[in-house]
Amino acid sequence: MKLGTGREPKELRPRIIGLGVAFVLGLLVLAVNLYRLMVVRFEEFHALSIDNQFKDVRVRAPRGLVRDRRGEVLADARPSLDVFITPAFCQRCADEVIPKLQTILGWDEEQRRKVTQQLRDAHGPKRYQPQLVQIDLKREEFDVLLAHQYLLPGVELEPVPHRNYRAGATLAHVLGYMNEVTQEELTRLNGDSQAERPPYAMGDYIGRRGVERSFEDVLRGNDGWVKQVVNARGEVMRDAAGNVLQGDEQPPKAGKNVILSIDARLQAEAERAFPGTAGAVVALETKTGFVLAMVSRPSFDPNEMTGRVSPQRLAQLNKDPLQPMVFRAGAEHYHPGSTFKVVSLLAALQSGAFTPQTPVTCNGGYTLGSRRWRCHKESGHGVVQAQRALQVSCDTYFWRVADVLGIDPIANVGKALGLGSITNLAVVGEVPGVMPDTAYHDRVTPGGYQKGMALNTAIGQGDVNVTPLQLAVVYSAIANGGAVYQPQVVSRVETPEGKVLETFGPKLVRQVEMTAEQHQLLVSALVSVVNEPGGTATRSRLKDVVMAGKTGTAQVARLGAVRLKTQQMDYWERDHAWFAAFAPAEDPEITVVVLNEHGGHGGSDAAPTAAAVVKKYFELKQADGVAFGPGYVPPSAPEAPRVPAPVPDLPLHESPETGVASVPAAPPVVAASGTATDPVQPGNVGAAPVKVPPSAGAGGGAPAAAAPAPVQAPPPGIGEGAPAGGTAAPSQGALMPAPAPVKAAPDGSPGGQASAPEAPPGVPPAAAPRPAVAPGPAGDPRPAEAGGP
Secondary structure: OOOOOOOOOHHHHHHHHHHHHHHHHHHHHHHHHHHHHHHHOHHHHHHHHHHOOEEEEEEOOOOOOEEOOOOOEEEEEEEEEEEEEOHHHOOOHHHHHHHHHHHHHOOOHHHHHHHHHHHHOOOHHHHHOOEEEEOOOOHHHHHHHHHOHHHOOOEEEEEEEEEEEOOOOOOHHHHOEEEEOOHHHHHHHHOOOOOOOOOOOOOOEEEEOHHHHHOHHHHOOEOEEEEEEEOOOOOEOEOOOOOEOEEEEEOOEOOOEEEEOOOHHHHHHHHHHOOOOOEEEEEEEOOOOEEEEEEEEOOOOHHHHOEOOOHHHHHHHHHOOOOOOOOOOOOOOEOOHHHHHHHHHHHHHHHOOOOOOOOEEEOOEEEEOOEEEEOOOOOOOEEEOHHHHHHOOOHHHHHHHHHHHOHHHHHHHHHHOOOOOOOOOOOOOOOOOEOOOHHHHHHHOOOOOOHHHHHHHHOOOOOOEEOHHHHHHHHHHHHHOOEEEOOEOEEEEEOOOOOEEEEOOOOEEEEOOOOHHHHHHHHHHHHHHHHOOOOOOHHHOOOOOOOEEEEEEEOOOOOOOOOOOHHHOOHHHOOEEEEEEEEOOOOOOEEEEEEEOOOOOHHHHOHHHHHHHHHHHHHHHHHHHHHHOOOOOOOOOOOOOOOOOOOOOOOOOOOOOOOOOOOOOOOHHHOOOOOOOOOOOOOOOOOOOOOOOHHHOOOOOOOEOOOOOOOOOOOOOOOOOEOOOOOEOOOOOOEOOOOOOEEEOOOOOEEEEOOOOOOOOOOOOOOOOOOOOOOOOOOOOOOOEEOOO
């Protein structure tokens, strides 16, 4: 290299050229990217830059109302102050903001971790959407947060409508409740939608159980959105007049209203008149199947369950031995006791082996083989015929029916009337109950079917189990001449303005075979139970309305040699008290079934409730007629035509292989003596039956205690509890132990087995966890003694 020549050495030229090429290429790449960003993707980034100035605010749609048949609001909305955090605007959220909220709102560490994780999981557009972290602020909490909001960037306080159940625990099982949607439900409900605004988001509430769950799509509206102008800290910007600056908006669309067939006034009367600690009341329209009132006790407050209920409260509800979360009207089954005798009597009449005039002598019991069943009236009822047998609830008569027919003809009639299968009420989970027959016992009972099991079944004991709702369907069918209707609780759907969108009509399941003479006999006998001397419910007869009904007292434990009064027995060992009725007998409009669980006797502890409900129904009908004009009927579905739905008919009966049309000769214990009642003549439906000699006595059916049937699990997804049960071992007479009852979790999913802590308020001091049912004598497939009518 020579100094002063001004030329680069040859060895540097390649380096300089390479550096120049790299520089030019870099400029070229930068130019291409600038062109792509500023020209090709201009619209995209322009939209993003504008979006950074706005915050999407969700405008929640009003949820539809739930009303009774007259329009009285049962479920609406109430204002609730909730706390939201927008992750994109929450500066130093985990280190400063959340700890401050924890201090002010009293969060525990679990709640703090949950909120922190919820905000961390918000990605993409969700970072600009408010996340719900606290509901139902107390007034003092709201004041403190409002005073310190300048220290809580990204935290907002918003009034949000929350569900309000005006009647509290009344109708809780029917209406259901709401709580927060789960992540799994979000995935299912939103599907594969990647939309910026999916229909459901974390923090939303969804219906649980009852009408809220079944009509979620109807009650839930479509949320709206509005874009509000915000600064870099997420604070809403306002104009000079103080109005919030906002961009595009989409108004919400309110949900539809659901109108129930229930009359809130009649419901209140049923709640008032029912004296039981636990049990159910069901009132149906006899000719349509629509529910007029439905009580399940004990109940729960859906307002308490709607929202974020504490784990402590959930544990308290699940461990309550009275199981308040169980829907007793349809999700718990019981021995029906003597209320089942209408099924046995109809089977006897349909078989041809018994006529209305066929006499059976009751001398206080019935002997089959080496065993003797004791009637509830130890001195006997004398000679009884069909009507008198049902009036005084003579066990011996129905044991004779079972001895002649066997179990299958009785079971066939019970199944045709709807026993052994769910009623499809739809809005609330049900158990099917048990209608045992020969095949059932051969399948589940060690040793298979034995004749004594038919005797137990004929009086509503043994393995036969029904729900109060099923029994109401049965008595409605008896009252209306054999039409089995599907019970329904929703009559129509309306817009918020009151325009009817959908009306639900009666659903006829099947027409049960029943002659006019058989129908007349059953109705007349049930009328005599309430209105004639010797009937087991005469103390509950009404002055202005002819009510027909049947008492029942179902044992849950084996009686000893000495009969104890109800008050002398442990609560869990007391009999279940039943009463099933319809009125007016000559043209039935309402059917009422009352179950007073561990209540005592049907005539004294269940019948008065049914009478009060029937009386109130006709008082309301008269009052409505005065207010709105004669013949006024609240809007409801019309009576269904008697055209059976496409449901396979069940065989009604099988002729017994007796070879004769009348009852065969009875064993020595059923020798004829005394005076029989006169036969029922055609055409006197609802008329008072003929008088009987005083020697016939009064009384009622005597259910024999036996183990409940095995637990029937509710349908998948229902989540309702089911009762415990067991099966009778015919060869030994002992009862197989039953599994523990299945508890239902408050969110509708099946829970685990519940322990039995101390009884809650309202249970007698002697109450304790339900004991196993005591076995009968060795070799006897039933306990040695029957209960009361």
